[in-house]
Amino acid sequence: MAIRNLKKEIQWAVSLTVSVIIVIASTACAINKSPDNGASIKRWKSKQGNTYINLISFHSKDSLVEFPATYHVNNLIFPPEAPEGLVLAVMPGTFTITAGGISKSWKNLKPLKVERGDSLVVKIFLEDDTEPLLD
Numbered sequence: 321m322a323i324r325n326l327k328k329e330i331q332w333a334v335s336l337t338v339s340v341i342i343v344i345a346s347t348a349c350a351i352n353k354s355p356d357n358g359a360s361i362k363r364w365k366s367k368q369g370n371t372y373i374n375l376i377s378f379h380s381k382d383s384l385v386e387f388p389a390t391y392h393v394n395n396l397i398f399p400p401e402a403p404e405g406l407v408l409a410v411m412p413g414t415f416t417i418t419a420g421g422i423s424k425s426w427k428n429l430k431p432l433k434v435e436r437g438d439s440l441v442v443k444i445f446l447e448d449d450t451e452p453l454l455d
Contacts, residue, residue, distance in 0.1 A: 360443040376405035381445040392418040419444045
């Protein structure tokens with residue numbers, strides 16, 4: 321009888337331990353996707369505690385061709401330097417981001433709240449600007 325009780329207690333302890341490990345593993349490497357109008361936002365948690373925003377623009381939603389966009393982040397202007405995008409090491413806070421460029425309409429994203437240790441990859445899908453450059 322005592323062996324049966326001991327066996328049940330061991331099974332219960334093992335199942336509890338496995339459940340705790342699954343919960344810890346799923347939250348430690350949490351990826352949080354939040355779609356925005358014309359953008360894809362993926363959020364990772366950095367184990368080192370570094371906080372980054374990686375901005376990448378594309379010619380359109382259907383295109384995987386990157387576009388060298390101009391970015392406005394909290395009213396700071398970052399001109400297009402490379403089509404690979406822009407990586408910013410930031411402090412935690414709320415960020416307003418706008419992206420656009422020649423022959424593209426400007427895209428305003430919803431404000432992003434960034435916490436300590438967040439690493440965000442923001443893919444922005446720009447649309448063609450149909451207005452003529454000259455009147």
